[in-house]
Amino acid sequence: MEGSVTNMQLSEKITGNVSRSVNPHGLERMMAQQIETVRQRGAYAGAKRALILGGSASYGLGSRLTAAFGQGATTISVGYARPPHDDFLGAAGWWNQVYFKQAAERAGLVAQNFNANVFLNSTKQLVIDYVRQRLDGPIDLLVYSIAAPKRINPENPDEVWRSVIKPIGAPVTDFSVDLEREELVKQTITPATPEEIAATTHVMGGEDWELWVTALRSAGVLAPNCKTILFSYEGPTATAAIYHDGTLGQAKRAAEASARRLQAKLGPTGGEALISVNRSATTKAAAVIPGFSRYCLALLQAEQVTGTHETTVEHQDRLFRDMVYGRQRQVDELGRLRPDAWELAAMTQDQVARILPKITPATFTRNLPGYQQYRREFRQLSGFDVPGVTADFDLTELNQWHD
Template structure:
């Protein structure tokens, strides 16, 4: 069969497994070229199928030599559907790790569920040679069931607070810039978004692992956040997502108090912006990314997610080059937020409007290429021909 790329709005609806395999190999090589470093021995990555979770797993395995467990939640192949990109990422990671003599376990499960937590705890007890000493929380989800009331479902929203906001966003399907207006979130929506994207579930995981005796005394746990510049503040920092991140920071303080007496550590890392399937649907964010990518092409400061995560863990989590802010958060995003880069972005943004937008913009070309590669398309030298027999014998 010949694979055909499908993008609806800003949602990718098809994958090229061969392209995803090539991208996985390239990311592994990125880490290997930087050499090994001392870090975790056994890492649990929650949300390890893509983006910063996958980048964390890559540097843990191929930089630190760690055993890795990943909990991802992606649709597997079924019928005519070839599966989600995250499913394939997990498959190809496991294959590569095992070829390198590393232990890699995948769980395709909802990280929010108590049953998933127990599944992972049982695996650690029965199959690993020691407790977890790194827990990465990188879960991005549209909804979460209240663990105390299964009839209540919290749904996250990306909205401003207090007043409506109008901004421009990229429509990848039609390759144009469109205007979007968002109504302000209700108090109920703010609360629901905090339940889904704050630190509640992170705390539940840490406490469950600790109570089960499978968390090492010196365990480090980390959750990823984003601040961004003034240009995205009204939607991100000051909106529902920002409220959720403030709640996660409060969770970090409680977890630090829990873990620090035994040498453990709870960290928040404020990461750089990234081209991801989730960020592509944040109003206004994609236009900012076009300007940022174009500015970084000039400055040479752009990082892929795996490059960013490898630097974060190599230099800041386990190294001696920590950059922290007044709140004690790690700040690997300083390259993005440097005065020089943001000055260039500020000059470019007013020039990127629906009337002036063209698909020839260097920033757009890079953004679209990075977005397509998340699904395995636009990867140089990769065929779009796929034999369904290749699905036989795959172990997730």
């Protein structure tokens, strides 16, 4: 960034349900708060060297936070987020990586970020080389937390698979929150074609997860007792048509099949391949799922009554502390970990069932408690609406980051 002006006033910009601006200082404050959340719960025995695929935001970032500041692990994060360029301040994920590494190193922990395409073979080799050359042992925790719009076919670079969020078999009409206009809008989503279903499964299923495990094992950088985990979602009946029964749900069923194949390979040496069915969360990826945001408003409002709300880092810390490495595993008939049990508990869903029909375009208001919390959580993903943080930013700060 060139020019004589170094100070700027940051302005928030939301287009539809996509945030197109960032406040780095707000993200720094949010990172400090999340680290403190983990630290207050104390240290626990877990991984020594964790590889987080998709560690720049959401459940991937939450996993990395509890691995580093709860377990004391060395952490490697792989995932692409746009860095600052010209008059663009960079994506929130890029800053999350920067601030995480800075905080980890202050705490005496090793933290490495690779801002790269997780699907590429060259990225896998980059990580393998780093583990061989720089770490004192193999990876003993592999987290797969990737939500991506597309993936190149590794066997045919000319073919690109693109994921879609669509129902299967019949169209779905539902209401979603438009965060830009702050209103509820009706959407009708046409059913996915067979080709779209297949492409979404290639991108969002477990294929690449299996490729990562295979590559790391073949290179001798995966510990025999390694635990690897991929995140899924079930949700209630209210979201089933667009999620569980749609293209995303189909992809997650494929990921569960991947987990079974991986378990057959890792189990004999003491390793584990796990699926965790996580709770609904305010994330940038979830914000664009048709109808999902309306359910989230009702859920957040219900949880204000039941007192069962968790932030992403709280959820992930409980998952790893109690279930992955602890003795409080909650599993279903398919063997999947179920930290989402709090969300799906009868007392919470009964509240949701009462609230959801009342959230319509005619009754929607910005003062709705669930909406206020949803919008605040969404804005904080980009560093806005963070208490004590101003909109001032000094562009010369960019010169000190060489991530």
